[in-house]
Amino acid sequence: MESKYSKSKARQDAIKPALAFFCGLGSVFLVLHCAFSSKAAVGRAPTQAQTALASLSRASRAGLRKDFRAELPEAFRSFQGPNEPQLRSAHFVLGEENSDACPEGYVFLADPESCEIASQVMKYRYNGDQRIATDPAGCLYRTPDRDIMWNQEKGGTANAVRKRVCLEVASLKDLPNIPDAPPPTPQQSVQSVEQPQAPAEAVEIGEAPVVKQRSEDGQFILTDTEQNRCPSGTQALQSKEDCVQASQSFQKKFLSETLRAELEPKNCVYRSNDEERPGDLFWNADPEGAPHENRQVVCATEDFKRGAASPASPASVTDAMATTGATAATVVAAAAAEIIEATAAPARFVMGDLGEIDCPAGSVPLEDSEACEQAATFLSKEYVELNEAEGDPKGCQYRPPDQDVYFNSHDRGAPNPARQPICKEDPQAAAQRPTAKPALEFNHEYVLGEPETTDCPAGGQPVESADECGVAAKKLGKMYLGEQNPAEMDPKGCQFRIPDQDIYFNPHPTGATHADRQPICRS
Structure with a gap:
């Protein structure tokens, strides 16, 4: 008879596989729960950290000079996890090439969903999730391809043709489902009137533009590349005519065609010169535009005076007369022609x-x-x-x-x-254009002769001119190469080349039969 100890041990041994099974199943459910929770982080309700961040933001706007958000610990800022509305109203910048860090005040993006939203905000194509061991992990801008991707591979290093996509923490907006701050006091209302909210153009993506060049008359400046706005203290040009005037101030060529290019900066743009083309200015009518690595924005300074650079002004007429000895009428006429050419209607x-x-x-x-x-x-x-x-x-x-x-x-x-x-x-x-010769009418039908012969089928006549050969090719639905150099080894006249499936006219006086050639004949 079995002892009580033996029976208890047998029961324990029987229970162990069941416990192991249920523990393993529970672990699987726990992993799936964490994975799906992180996927939904972009659109979920605000966390306690998000609520605290928004409270600090309201406190800052209520009159405190300090923006406490920028002083938050890195772990706290990354933990709070911005949602989709926040991301779509935030600022993003590209880090430096060959660097695996974000600028001060900016943080890495936490997941592919945030990376895709950033690509949409920055108006770059999103290339999806990749796995590249030689690139840094996370959200990256690929310089040669001008797109953004999420690299799942861990342990990569800095890359000369990759830039980090970084989020400015201070630019995160309040969540729409967080209650608004209490009504402002009368003093705060006055302050909000004196300091109105910055216009939309001041809230742009990327680093603040800097002045790279000024025109000699001081009325215009060029920003650095990869910008889509003007620096503080300058303003965007409002018309194509202003852009023409800027081209005259910089003594650059103006491209008369109005473009509508969504991947170039908006308004007046300078195309940096390269080996094949000198730099010029053009007007981009796209309402939004986007930064470009070889484009600079043209902006007006406080000295800008509309129309001041007109080549037909009295001073410029006098200078031109003194320099060239031309009459006033000649100088004004030439200047007017220049203005007409520069401001001509867009090419069609x-x-x-x-x-x-x-x-x-x-x-x-x-x-x-x-x-x-x-x-x-x-x-x-x-x-x-x-x-x-x-x-x-x-x-x-x-x-x-x-x-x-x-x-x-x-x-x-x-x-x-x-x-x-x-x-x-x-x-x-x-x-x-010189007057064209009257077109010859060929109202014939055309057929192909036999290969390796110069003769037409019974009742047919050879095509004797290159013009008629072109008509025959069109009627037969074949590519016509025109009159080529004389070919001694091909039949003379209009010929169909079997391997190439095209027609040409051979002006050789005699020619010869060819196994891969068929004469074109009138039927």
């Missing part, structure tokens, strides 16, 4: 027909990739950088299959039935 861009290489009547080709990119913006199309393409027309082209625009730098190019030229409207283009 048009698309030509599919497969054409010439611009429509009343328009001219675009000269460079910069103008092509402006045209893409005007036409609401994506601009892409591509290598030169021998099979596409040269210049600015729209690609219907890809729904984008690019500039083909090939020196000659070729017609392509899947390309449309993009041109700039010019009312004087029709008058300046």
Whole structure:
């Protein structure tokens, strides 16, 4: 007969697996609870620390000169966890390159949700959660890609092409569900009238802009790059005409086309010069804009006088007459022409027909990739950088299959039935263009002959001119390359190249049969 001790031990041994199972299950639920609680931190109710932070904020606004929030311990500031409304009204800055720290008064972001909100506030594309061992952990700005990501990998080091995204603790606003402070006393009401709330433009993202350059007449300044506002003591320019005047003060070229670029600073902007293009000024009509690493904001000083830099002013006329010996009428006329050119209406861009290489009547080709990119913006199309393409027309082209625009730098190019030229409207283009020869009408149908022969099918006639060869190519739905260099090894005249699936005109006087060529003939 078993002893009581044996029976008790048997019961304990039977219970142990059940206890281990329930303990493990409880641990799983605890981990899941913590994980989901942290995910919902952005939108949850305020914590005690948040309430205390808001109380300090109200105390500061009630008349205390000190802002106690900036003196809070780091652990307290990181623990209080701002919610989504706070984050969307807060200030964010980018730290220094090759640094794993935030500036004084700023803290790291705690989770991917905060990082995504920061990217939206700063108007940068959010690239999601990544895992990169060579980058610092947390919320990062990628300089080459101009986007923001959250790096889940721990233990990374500072990176020369990464910047920390940092939150200014002092910029956190009160939570909407925290009761307002008691009604202000009459003395406090007077103070609020004397010190009104700063306008929206003063509450901008990023570090305060600094003055990098002043115009010789002292009326305008240029900020540092990556700014979208003016420094204290200056003001943003309010019109394109003011921007024209600033370009004259800085003696810089003014780009007459009005842009609407959401990724560039708003209002009057200076494009820093590089090896390919001298710096110039332009007017950005986008209502919000965004900082840009190669753009500087143009601002007016207290000395700014509207219209003072007009080249047709009496003083400038006198100076020009003394310098050049020209008459007053000549100087004024030249100055007026300069003003008209600088303040001309924004350029308009048009698309030509599919497969054409010439611009429509009343328009001219675009000269460079910069103008092509402006045209893409005007036409609401994506601009892409591509290598030169021998099979596409040269210049600015729209690609219907890809729904984008690019500039083909090939020196000659070729017609392509899947390309449309993009041109700039010019009312004087029709008058300046030489009178075109009357278009030849070819009312024939066209067929392909047999490979490795120069003869047309029975009843057919060879196409004898490059003009008719182009018409035949269009009717047959093939790419036409135009008249090429004489090819002794190809048949003469209008030819279809089987491997390349295109047509060209061979001006060689005799030519020869070719296994991969078919003559084009009138049927």
